[in-house]
Amino acid sequence: MREIDFLVIGGSAAGTTAAEVVRGSSPSATITIITDEKHEQYSRVLLPHYTRRKIQREQVFLKKPQWYQERKINLVKGTRVLSLDAKGHSVRDDRGNEYRYGKLLLAIGGDVIKLPVPGADLENVLYLRTIEDGDATIKYAGGAKKAVVVGGGFISLDFATSFRANGVEEITILIREPYFWANKLDRGSSKIIVDILGKNGVSVVAGEETAQILPKDSKDLAGEVVTKSGRRFDCDVVGVGIGIKSDLSWLADSGIKVDRAIVVNEFLETGVADVYAAGDCAQFHDLIFNTSHALGNWANATSQGKVAGENMAGGAKVPFETASSYSDSFFEGTYSFIGVTDAQFADEVITRGSFELGKMTRIYIKTIGSVMRIVGASVINHPMEVGPLTSIIKGKVDVSSHKEQLANTSFDLRGLISS
């Protein structure tokens, strides 16, 4: 049995930031981070840069062992926590160790959803979540001529760009939806992305769901993807990006409320004494939008880690209130998502830009209280709009008198920030 004042499960953005913040205000407390990864903190954001060969492997790492030593933060690597006894304030790991905690932070992120078809366990069927996934991508993309990517979202864009950067000649993305990224984008925004993919020799085949992956002669490697409609696609490598999900089954008997993720209030408290959650695994009460949701991006995870750390360390309680965004690039295109981009949540969505212009911003409008606000935006190839929109969303600006102008691309959004 080990006694720890502050126990953090998860060693990525939220967990590491929380541990550092706790250390800042509690110089003599014991702090332990348990991570199921074998490494010090690294940047998932940099994985696509690594797999595109833009940076070296060691550049992906954010922290060295000295960083933890200097702050007296004990990092337990390669260990998975299996159970939580919230009443007894203890957890048990897969090595049989038991830890008693004063305060506990759950910052366990998510695991990739595996393709549930025969052949999905072949060696060159790849995912992109961990540094080991990045290593495998470079290993199997190098020398491959044909690639198949399964799924329509940002991981597919990362795979397509990475495969091309590693010399793959023919890249086909298979999506079961009617158009690319249908769960996040409208057809117009999607068309701009698919057009850029096409110009770079990447084809998107819609309405095709993978049924099985057949091995090559060597047996251990995928050689062909077969869809439910019977179409067959030759491949030397397969990339899969169909989403992530936190494994929360081990919390089932803990008393902690789980919905789509671990439910917490605006202080990131679970409601079970001394247990907090932050990052991708936290479904939090969002004060900006007056809704409960989980977000999976780096800025959200780090800023929640900070708030969780402050609240765990004690003193005046701090609510979490940040409008975060996610941005990335693929080939010569860029995209960003800010705030809540859910048409069901919004009252109205305004389109700004067009396929002909090659750029499109979609602005999600909702009246909350009595104020007509922008609650979210998707921004394709229009990076200059991200900063102003983030400020407008965060500032809860009343846009009612400018609503008609939002669709006009010559209307400068910065004019709304100070109004």
Add this chain to the structure above:
Amino acid sequence: MKKWKITVDRDLCIGAASCVALAMKTFALDSENKAVVMEGEGDPPDLVKLAAESCPTKAIILVDEETGKQEYP
């Protein structure tokens, strides 16, 4: 109190915006969706350090104004 000379490496910055989320009086996004350092008093030095360390591409460079020594990364 420590004073930072803050620079952002624009080639590394990808607009992940964790610095803006943590230290909003110090960092903002510009017209290329890259972080820039704002004029004025800004945030406490500890918070700026946390914001720099939160950057997923290590694009924020902190130099102690008094000693001239680079302290991050």
